[in-house]
Amino acid sequence: MLIKPPADIPSSEITPKGVYMRRREFLGALVAVTGFGDQLTTTSKLVTTSDALTPRQAVTSYCNFYEFGSAKSDAAQNAGAFKSKPWSVAVEGLCGKPGMYTLEDVLKPHALEERVYRMRCVEGWSMVIPWDGFPLGDLLKRFQPSSNARYVEFTSVYRPQEMAGQGRRFPALLPWPYREGLRIDEAMHPLAILAAGLYGETLLNQNGAPLRLVVPWKYGFKSFKSIVRIRFVEKQPLNTWQEANADYYGFYANVNPEAPTPSYSQATERRIGEFFMRRTLMFNGYADQVSPLYAGMNLRKLY
Numbered sequence: 001m002l003i004k005p006p007a008d009i010p011s012s013e014i015t016p017k018g019v020y021m022r023r024r025e026f027l028g029a030l031v032a033v034t035g036f037g038d039q040l041t042t043t044s045k046l047v048t049t050s051d052a053l054t055p056r057q058a059v060t061s062y063c064n065f066y067e068f069g070s071a072k073s074d075a076a077q078n079a080g081a082f083k084s085k086p087w088s089v090a091v092e093g094l095c096g097k098p099g100m101y102t103l104e105d106v107l108k109p110h111a112l113e114e115r116v117y118r119m120r121c122v123e124g125w126s127m128v129i130p131w132d133g134f135p136l137g138d139l140l141k142r143f144q145p146s147s148n149a150r151y152v153e154f155t156s157v158y159r160p161q162e163m164a165g166q167g168r169r170f171p172a173l174l175p176w177p178y179r180e181g182l183r184i185d186e187a188m189h190p191l192a193i194l195a196a197g198l199y200g201e202t203l204l205n206q207n208g209a210p211l212r213l214v215v216p217w218k219y220g221f222k223s224f225k226s227i228v229r230i231r232f233v234e235k236q237p238l239n240t241w242q243e244a245n246a247d248y249y250g251f252y253a254n255v256n257p258e259a260p261t262p263s264y265s266q267a268t269e270r271r272i273g274e275f276f277m278r279r280t281l282m283f284n285g286y287a288d289q290v291s292p293l294y295a296g297m298n299l300r301k302l303y
């Protein structure tokens with residue numbers, strides 16, 4: 001059996017006492033498709049760190065979204081013309097329910113939850129972000145993955161007319177479209193979410209509107225933005241950064257302070273808004289929840 005049910009993680013286990021709370025009101029994820037910067041209603045809240053939130057202003061202006069350019073300010077500056085409505089997601093490969101799903105189809109059955117997660121970029125900086133989303137596994141199960149679907153490949157949007165970074169040539173910034181992948185049991189892990197918003201509002205274009213992945217125990221480049229395709233596959237897919245530079249970027253890309261990458265030791269990080277460096281935590285602080293996924297693997301080698 002290749003598709004494992006998600007491990008049962010009681011929220012209280014990863015939420016500092018006194019911070020965890022559950023809200024009862026529920027209006028449904030439909031609200032998420034009304035427009036950008038619109039208010040969202042979440043049904044529950046899971047706070048996985050007692051660290052202070054990174055201010056919304058920093059989260060929405062200091063971004064990595066190479067489709068709009070390689071500077072941190074490019075996405076916020078250049079993403080205004082990007083049309084993330086209407087939107088649809090193609091579901092392909094080894095599953096019982098392939099097809100084209102509108103954003104409404106995707107979101108409708110899922111109640112949105114607030115998830116406060118650490119985010120650690122492989123470049124050595126980090127943030128704490130309150131996302132609004134739902135478990136990725138809950139969506140994937142709806143498409144009935146086959147037993148030989150061992151990986152999921154995700155593809156981001158390709159629209160060079162609307163995305164200045166994709167239009168750049170000689171050399172191209174990255175091999176487009178941006179692709180990412182997860183092993184199916186990683187994708188089914190309850191901490192992996194699809195986010196439709198942050199700070200209680202629908203995602204702005206620069207943060208990956210209308211729907212993006214958030215995998216908090218991996219380096220930020222795995223949390224790809226503006227998803228247009230999900231494909232269930234048997235073989236490990238190549239991700240964009242690996243294709244661009246396999247010496248620097250791996251498939252697993254689990255946050256690991258003991259495994260230096262060629263660009264950086266990875267032992268410490270700079271929290272955006274702070275002066276002093278912090279020690280980086282194994283699996284970005286989520287080791288208790290996710291380390292069983294990698295039992296027996298050499299995490300230094302299989303970066």
Ligand code: MTE
Nearest residue numbers: 063064065066121156178220221223224225
């Ligand atoms: N997704 C796409 N499609 N294109 C990108 O360039 N950059 C990644 C990831 N997702 C990227 C992407 C990187 S390197 C990081 S650190 C995070 O998005 C940053 O997310 P944020 O800008 O919303 O904080």
